[in-house]
Amino acid sequence: MSQSPEPLLADLLSRDTQRVWASACAVIRLDDKAALDELTSHLPDIERRTEHLDLGGALFPNAEHLAQALRVLRAHRDGQCRCQPYPGYLFYNPEKEAEAGRVKILSHTPPDWHMTYSCQCSVCGTNYAVEQGEYHYTWWQWRRA
Template identity: 60%
Template structure:
């Protein structure tokens, strides 16, 4: 990654570089950006998609292309004005504790601490509630699903 991982021009250059490591690292940077900071990438979405269309980023236990797909989803969500919490379902790397520390969600409840846990989380921006399953395989993962109304 270049010196400023949040600079839109640098991120665009990294994402369209076709260098596997640079694209992978930039994808993670985009995922971590606030929605407003993703907006400058929106006009370049088609170029990013074209540059990465047939790129295979590898991955031993988890396909690294999923990080790229999530970064593209994040830019699309910013374009569409979606709440950041809309990105949680479908991507296994949003840790509820870190999301709470960042101010994005409130953990309403959790099962006793263990490798496999469940959480109930509420988005602080829009109020959406999610049921989150934590699991462990070769790494810890979190599966977010909109809570079913009771």
């Protein structure tokens, strides 16, 4: 899937909190090398324009989505595997990542609100233990195994 990076970049630089938040959430899930290359080339601008922006958030601070988007771009800039920033963020659903072919689920505990997955990155082979939990929202804590 190819995605045009221009609207994402414009939103990230806008200092409009709604647009920055929406774009950050899209960048976190972006799986398009050309688009990531383009966004990464503007990383210093993005970092400068998003600094000290109060993104709000009720149950979960929206600044965490922006922080993760910046981690994703830095990891891409540094040539790291796409999975390297997973442990920094609570919303990578292992089932969705597996559907997209980015990880393999090697095993999991019996399905429940609280359960643990054993996953392996399809690209670099890093193993992760992923704890699923529930606190107002479902979250997943990724840890290198």
